[in-house]
Amino acid sequence: MTAKRSLKTRSGLAKAKRIVVKVGSSSLTSLSGGLSDEALFALSDVLAARHNEGTEVILVSSGAIAAGLAPLGLARRPNQLSSQQAAASVGQGLLMARYTHAFGAHGVTVSQVLLTLDDLMRRSHYANAHRAMERLLNFDVVPIVNENDTVASSEIRFGDNDRLAALVAHLVKADALVLLSDVDSLYDGPPKEGAKRIPEVRGPEDLEGVSIGRTGKAGVGTGGMVTKVEAATIAAASGIPALVTSAANAGPALAGEDVGTWFSTAGRRQPIRLLWLAHLARIQGTLTLDDGAAKAVGERRRSLLPAGIISVRGEFEAGDPVEMVDRSGAPIARGLVNYSSFELPRMLGRSTRELARELGREYERSVVHVNDLVVLNTVAPS
Known part of the structure; x- marks a missing residue:
């Protein structure tokens, strides 16, 4: 099943046939930094229900490094790349075990897909990644994608899973990209200071003068709202609309309700190499x-x-x-x-x-x- 055209409005999400959903570490972890089973199971319930209704769902999930912190005795996400790689190596298995259990309760099979930037930049690797994803979807599987932090070097990393999700949406020709975090929408300033929600972004001019935050509340993510806006604009620039909202709003968002910030398409699909050049x-x-x-x-x-x-x-x-x-x-x-x-x-x-x-x-x-x-x-x- 391949998407033939992008959605024009957020209401189209209710009938979308193929969706890429990205969830950040701050939405899956507690303030102490460990994985929150409650949050992970709540999201899995929503996505499994949508999958069982016939929609192809690809989940791009952060959380591997966060899941590996406690077993390694680390209080916070380390700055050293090798320590991040070690935490990811330990945490990825823990993360997938929880997803397997959560989706399995709904009769849904999940798979692990680990990618590096090289996999999407080299033509042969890109073709292999595309074939693998299509085959998984044909088998009625929910692919769970993460950056391969264990082996990715600082020179070839995506830098965050938000932008990885935008490229995955391009890879699988998704109808839409949904980016979930701990903030329910993009605002024109700090929400605590009475800022107003921005319901739709149609182009760069709608973001002029907007103050965008960077880190999640648990301090375990890598970008915050700024990388979600970047990812949404990458997707929109390639003809794929995007919605930015909170994980708590996942159900209403996928039902096409008026939540979050909708990024309208701003161009035709571009070769992934040009998206990389422009943004990454x-x-x-x-x-x-x-x-x-x-x-x-x-x-x-x-x-x-x-x-x-x-x-x-x-x-x-x-x-x-x-x-x-x-x-x-x-x-x-x-x-x-x-x-x-x-x-x-x-x-x-x-x-x-x-x-x-x-x-x-x-x-x-x-x-x-x-x-x-x-x-x-x-x-x-x-």
Whole structure:
């Protein structure tokens, strides 16, 4: 079963055929940091009921690191990557055991799917991940997805499961993405200070001046509301609407009721590589463009040639993500560069024909090809 079109309004969630639901650590843990069986079972009850009504549900669940803290004698989430990996290794089994029990009470089978960014960036890995997810859904299984924290390095991590959920929604061609935390909606300021709920976000302009918090109440998550907004805008930019609300509102949200903040679709589906470039890539360098190149790349969506580059900053290799800016430093686009920071300086301001004559035919390539480039004013900012 594959979604053919995205939902136009939140009421469509009641009839959605395929939904990705993400739940954060703060919604599954107590203030002491351990897993809350009450919270986990309550969410599982809602999702299992929806599954048994015929909807394909994919759950992206945080909580593995939080579940591993107590067995390792840790009071808080560690900052050291190796300690996080150890906690995830211990906690992932505990988390899945509870989900297996909770969903099993409703006759629903669950599976564990662990992903790294590499699994979604490499074409062969992406195809394998897509086939595996489709097969699990064909078997009437609820896949439970988490970042593979035990082996993911700091260079290739998603950084949080909210953005992972946005990419999973893209991977499975979901009808919608539902992001659950301990906050019932996005507000135009701190909720305790009388801020107003924002019922819908139709584009970046609706978020101007909005103060967004970062951490969950239990201190076990990695992002808070800011990463949910980023994930929702990533999904919306690729044609998948998103809803941000609390885990307590999971039932009403999936029933299409007026809860949380709805992020309307803001564009067509994009290749996952371009979503990564726009929102997740760790930029390795900056290329400053002259006025002509800035217009060609930003307005006409052309490949970047060496003749239009004024200066190069940073250290990078061919294939690394770089940002292109205008003379004032304003970002224009991001892309995968075809030359290293060692090669580029001697190429600046010169035509590809001249470079090919002097340095060889391999220098006829563009610096950033249009197929490996995303213009930043066409997507929601990260």
